[in-house]
Amino acid sequence: MSVAEARQRSTDHMLWVNKQYLYRTGEDFARDGADYDRASRETVAVPLSIFLNWLKNGTAAKALELPAAPTFRVELQLNSPVMKVTGYPGLPAEWTWELPLDVPPIAPRGRTLLPTRTLFEALGTSVAWLPATRQVRISDPQVDVLLTVDSKEAVLNYYRSGKTVAVTLDEAPQIYRNRVMIPLRFVSETLGWKVDWAPETGTIVIEATKAL
Numbered sequence: 180m181s182v183a184e185a186r187q188r189s190t191d192h193m194l195w196v197n198k199q200y201l202y203r204t205g206e207d208f209a210r211d212g213a214d215y216d217r218a219s220r221e222t223v224a225v226p227l228s229i230f231l232n233w234l235k236n237g238t239a240a241k242a243l244e245l246p247a248a249p250t251f252r253v254e255l256q257l258n259s260p261v262m263k264v265t266g267y268p269g270l271p272a273e274w275t276w277e278l279p280l281d282v283p284p285i286a287p288r289g290r291t292l293l294p295t296r297t298l299f300e301a302l303g304t305s306v307a308w309l310p311a312t313r314q315v316r317i318s319d320p321q322v323d324v325l326l327t328v329d330s331k332e333a334v335l336n337y338y339r340s341g342k343t344v345a346v347t348l349d350e351a352p353q354i355y356r357n358r359v360m361i362p363l364r365f366v367s368e369t370l371g372w373k374v375d376w377a378p379e380t381g382t383i384v385i386e387a388t389k390a391l
Contacts, residue, residue: 326366330352334346
């Protein structure tokens with residue numbers, strides 16, 4: 180190692196990157212024998228200089244042109260166990276993550292319900308399960324959403340204004356195949372995301388700004 184390389188390594192900032200971000204698609208996980216559940220929680224340290232060079236040389240995006248709050252496109256389909264995500268900053272636009280859902284979206288009474296964690300954690304929101312009260316808490320920098328299993332009342336806490344608002348849901352969260360299923364449109368739109376529904380194909384498309 181040269182003196183210059185040693186000096187650079189000693190002063191370089193490190194980024195902690197989820198291992199899942201090192202893969203392009205679900206097929207890459209399968210090919211490498213990796214486990215998505217584990218990779219989504221494990222992180223690796225990447226020097227900032229290497230990360231910036233990777234962005235500049237390996238993709239069409241330039242590091243300095245990345246938006247502070249990138250927009251994602253998420254595609255889901257009723258009864259399909261795969262969620263497709265495009266638009267992650269620094270990756271080519273044509274790359275798609277195919278993230279497995281342990282339970283596919285359902286619409287038992289015309290309202291789409293989705294397992295809580297995969298979508299919202301992928302887009303930077305915090306998800307917590309409160310077993311004593313059978314509640315799910317979903318939080319981003321603007322709002323805290325509190326949902327209760329089998330209850331149509333949701334409670335929203337807005338951090339900036341300090342307001343607390345109770346809202347009546349069209350469909351209550353429920354337990355399905357041992358997973359908490361929550362109303363997709365209500366939570367997504369509360370977080371400021373745009374939701375489109377194509378009934379002829381059972382496809383849901385979400386345009387979402389990642390909570391940074």
